[in-house]
Amino acid sequence: MAKLLLKLQRYFRRKPVRFFTLLALYLAAGSLVFLHSGFSGEPTVPGSPRSPAAAEGPGLPYLGVMQLSRGFKAAATLPAGGRRHGPWFKSTSKEPSDRGKPRENGGPRSRALRSRSGREKEEDRARYIGCYQDNTQQRTLRGMSFFDYKKMTVFRCQDNCAERGYLYAGLEFGAECYCGHKIQASNASESECNMECKGERSNTCGGINRLSIYRLELAQESARRYGSAIFRGCFRRPENVSIALPASQLMLNMSVDKCVDFCTEKEFPLAALAGTTCRCGFPSTLFPLHEREDEQLCAHKCAAEEFESCGSEEFLLVYQTQVQDNRCMDRRFLPSRAKQLVALASFPGAGNTWARHLIELATGFYTGSYYFDGSLYNKGFKGERDHWRSGRTICIKTHESGQKEIESFDSAILLIRNPYKALMAEFNRKYGGHIGFAAHAHWKGKEWPEFVANYAPWWATHTLDWLRYGKKVLVVHFEDLKRDLFVQLQRMVALLGVTACQDRLLCVEGQKDGNFKRSGLRKLEYDPYTPEMRKVIGGYIRTVDAALKLRNLSGVPEDYYPR
Numbered sequence: 001m002a003k004l005l006l007k008l009q010r011y012f013r014r015k016p017v018r019f020f021t022l023l024a025l026y027l028a029a030g031s032l033v034f035l036h037s038g039f040s041g042e043p044t045v046p047g048s049p050r051s052p053a054a055a056e057g058p059g060l061p062y063l064g065v066m067q068l069s070r071g072f073k074a075a076a077t078l079p080a081g082g083r084r085h086g087p088w089f090k091s092t093s094k095e096p097s098d099r100g101k102p103r104e105n106g107g108p109r110s111r112a113l114r115s116r117s118g119r120e121k122e123e124d125r126a127r128y129i130g131c132y133q134d135n136t137q138q139r140t141l142r143g144m145s146f147f148d149y150k151k152m153t154v155f156r157c158q159d160n161c162a163e164r165g166y167l168y169a170g171l172e173f174g175a176e177c178y179c180g181h182k183i184q185a186s187n188a189s190e191s192e193c194n195m196e197c198k199g200e201r202s203n204t205c206g207g208i209n210r211l212s213i214y215r216l217e218l219a220q221e222s223a224r225r226y227g228s229a230i231f232r233g234c235f236r237r238p239e240n241v242s243i244a245l246p247a248s249q250l251m252l253n254m255s256v257d258k259c260v261d262f263c264t265e266k267e268f269p270l271a272a273l274a275g276t277t278c279r280c281g282f283p284s285t286l287f288p289l290h291e292r293e294d295e296q297l298c299a300h301k302c303a304a305e306e307f308e309s310c311g312s313e314e315f316l317l318v319y320q321t322q323v324q325d326n327r328c329m330d331r332r333f334l335p336s337r338a339k340q341l342v343a344l345a346s347f348p349g350a351g352n353t354w355a356r357h358l359i360e361l362a363t364g365f366y367t368g369s370y371y372f373d374g375s376l377y378n379k380g381f382k383g384e385r386d387h388w389r390s391g392r393t394i395c396i397k398t399h400e401s402g403q404k405e406i407e408s409f410d411s412a413i414l415l416i417r418n419p420y421k422a423l424m425a426e427f428n429r430k431y432g433g434h435i436g437f438a439a440h441a442h443w444k445g446k447e448w449p450e451f452v453a454n455y456a457p458w459w460a461t462h463t464l465d466w467l468r469y470g471k472k473v474l475v476v477h478f479e480d481l482k483r484d485l486f487v488q489l490q491r492m493v494a495l496l497g498v499t500a501c502q503d504r505l506l507c508v509e510g511q512k513d514g515n516f517k518r519s520g521l522r523k524l525e526y527d528p529y530t531p532e533m534r535k536v537i538g539g540y541i542r543t544v545d546a547a548l549k550l551r552n553l554s555g556v557p558e559d560y561y562p563r
Contacts, residue, residue: 141180349426
């Protein structure tokens, strides 16, 4: 043995590069083994399936035959030893996303009537309004347009137009999609819209110089655009208009673009068209943009654009420019150690990252995390790198749901989202990253059924555990936060013990989306849930609804039912 060691010593003395190469490889391999055994990329769901005795808590129902499983497969659990302290929480893959075979909404009346009720019940994304004339010299819909002579579908056209904030989507010649805010032509006979969509023969996509037009029911008014400007609505002129909107200019040849360009140059986030006067300013307590008026009150033609509205002296048509409102963009760590640990708790996929973005803007302080996600740190969540007990952040993101973990926090904001939406969002994150999408093969393969079987019970047990073990829990529904951001954000900030001025909260409303929203252009075009999945998830929803009501809280939002 001694001779062998002596030979190795002489060999590496003559070839030191090889020695150091082997040493580096050895250390690297050891480091990888250590990291793999010590860290896990998913939140833990501790424990094993509950017995009836364990499941029943004070004031909460036993989950009965559902037996909400708390034990997940090895990929979703921790090694023995239980609780983690600051794991490296990262997305697992970045696979390219494929589009599934489309199953579109709508179509001309002759075909849509056969399945309209089913589609509308599933998702009221658009309403077919008729066949219209079109002209290559003077388009009926004068917004964005695109063509696809192989895969055009009604859904794809609607989704592209809705994503860009347009009110109408029209399909022509089986393969052309046009978007617009106004229909600038007359009706045609339904029989003239007679060409099948290139991507789905079950629906009609207009005809030769004929458009099948849909009104996009879910095209949110706040997302409607004219070029780079976002349409905010029609509003009554504020009393102190010169204070509320301090910059103004008379424009006899008024148009939306001219007013938006003027306010952008003056570095104001709001452009308000008042007939022949363009006014600029910020959302404020004098002009909060909360009480919208009927758009017909603002429907006065612009002098320079026949098909645009420019409002009037009494009713202002308001757009948001691309100028960033900096009143809520400053963020820092807490000046002194926090006296209490506040959790921002949610099931994965329930909008926790978005809620963190809103809280940071509203309070001016960084949020922390029970995990570490380098991609979020790089996007500006500087509290991501701090240990969750550091006391330097305003609240702590967590997906944990065990008693020991929950009791580590002094209070919590519990964010709950429709499980159908949350499961799909988390599945996309797991296989496509924070704003990416899972590949079509994952949805159609074994991954999706296994994911639902493992994660759907956790959606219910997560809420039940926080209601049972949480010391002071504020329940916020994701859907309510989207619908009424100002009021819900006030509730959240109050629990955090921070006084946020209204002007800052109004600024948050204008910056609410951030960079954490998946594009609607690649939404799944079919329902991935089987009847069996819906039946089981429906049971979980009823259980959570009952638990909330036992705590004298409002139950789950109505749009959780039916499914």
